[in-house]
Amino acid sequence: MYSRHFSLREAPFSITPDSAFFYPHEGAQAALNMLLVALRSGEGFLKIVGEVGCGKTVLCRQLLNTLQGECVTAYIPNPDMGPDDLLMALTHELSVDVAPPLNRHTVLNALRGCLLKHAETGRPVVVCIDEAQAIPLRTVESLRLLSNLETEKRKLLQIVLLGQPELDEKLSRPEIRQLLQRITFSEYLGPMMAQRVPAYLAHRMATAALSNATDTKVFEADAAQAIARFSGGVPRLINVLAHKCLMLAYGENEHRVNVRHVRLAAAETPGVLAAVPWWSRWKRVGRSKGAGDTKASARQVQDHHSGGSL
Ligand SMILES: Nc1ncnc2c1ncn2[C@@H]1O[C@H](COP(=O)(O)OP(=O)(O)OP(=O)(O)O)[C@@H](O)[C@H]1O
Numbered sequence: 001m002y003s004r005h006f007s008l009r010e011a012p013f014s015i016t017p018d019s020a021f022f023y024p025h026e027g028a029q030a031a032l033n034m035l036l037v038a039l040r041s042g043e044g045f046l047k048i049v050g051e052v053g054c055g056k057t058v059l060c061r062q063l064l065n066t067l068q069g070e071c072v073t074a075y076i077p078n079p080d081m082g083p084d085d086l087l088m089a090l091t092h093e094l095s096v097d098v099a100p101p102l103n104r105h106t107v108l109n110a111l112r113g114c115l116l117k118h119a120e121t122g123r124p125v126v127v128c129i130d131e132a133q134a135i136p137l138r139t140v141e142s143l144r145l146l147s148n149l150e151t152e153k154r155k156l157l158q159i160v161l162l163g164q165p166e167l168d169e170k171l172s173r174p175e176i177r178q179l180l181q182r183i184t185f186s187e188y189l190g191p192m193m194a195q196r197v198p199a200y201l202a203h204r205m206a207t208a209a210l211s212n213a214t215d216t217k218v219f220e221a222d223a224a225q226a227i228a229r230f231s232g233g234v235p236r237l238i239n240v241l242a243h244k245c246l247m248l249a250y251g252e253n254e255h256r257v258n259v260r261h262v263r264l265a266a267a268e269t270p271g272v273l274a275a276v277p278w279w280s281r282w283k284r285v286g287r288s289k290g291a292g293d294t295k296a297s298a299r300q301v302q303d304h305h306s307g308g309s310l
C-alpha cells in the first residue's frame, strides 16, 4: 500500500523469513560461519539456539542457499511428530523410495542406501531441523538413529538443529543427554546490537527498492535508535515497528519516519514493552494491573517518552 509512495518493489519489512533480505549482523554472521565451517569439515551434529524472532529460520534458509550445489540438503520446518514420521519426512525430503513393508528397519535401510549413494558422488547430505524445541522426547530416538548412519570414516548425514532456548532445556534431560554429547558445535543467536539497527533498516529498504533512485534513508537517525530501543534488537519486532512506521508516514504523506511515528507504532505493538529502558519498565510495573493493560501501559510509556529521549 505504501510501496509506490516510497518507490519500493515489495514490502521491505515483511515478517516472513525471506533470505533475499538476509543482513549479516555480527551474531547472524558468526552463526552462519560456524555452520559453514563445521559442515564443510564433516561435523555430524550442530545446534543453533536463539530467542524468539531473532532470525533462526532466515539463517537456516541462508545456510541452505549457500550450500546449494555443494551438498544435498533437506529441511524439516516442524519436527513436532512421532519418531517414524520424522524418518518418513526425511525420506520424503530426500526423495527416497521405500519399498513396503513400511517399518523403521526398511525406512532406515532405504535412507542409508540413499546416503551412501550421495557419499560416493562426494556430496554430503545436510538436514536442517527448524523449531527443534518442539521435537517430542520420544522422537529424539530417531535423531540418534539418524546420527548413527555413518561409514567407518565419516558421518553419512549431517544434522543441524535450530530452536528456541527450550531446546537446551530439553537436551539436558537425563534420558536424552546422550544426544547432547554428540553435538560438537553450537552457537547462540541473540538480538542484533543497537548500533546495527540503522544499517539493517537501510539494507531492507535497499533490497525492496524499485530502482537505484529509491531513497533508502527513510528512517531518521533518532527514529532508528528508538526502534532499536523498543525492539531490543529483535529483528521480528524491528520489522513490525518499521512496517507500522512506514504506514504512519505514508498516512501523513511524509517521506521520512521520525521518532513520533516510532512512539505511535510502539504503543500499538504488543511485545515491545519488555524492551523499553529500565526506567519505563519501573513506571509500568508500578502501575500495571495485568496483561490486559498492555495498551494502557504502552500509552504511559509513550507519555513518559514524549518529553524524553525517545
Ligand atoms: N539477519 C537477518 N537479516 C534479515 N532479516 C532478518 C534477520 N534475522 C531476522 N530477520 C527477520 O526477522 C523476522 C524473524 O526472523 P525468523 O522468522 O527467522 O526468526 P526465528 O528466530 O526463526 O523466530 P521463531 O523463534 O519464532 O521461529 C523475519 O522477517 C526475518 O526475515
Ligand SMILES: [Mg+2]
Pocket: 056, 057, 058, 130, 131
Ligand atoms: Mg523460526
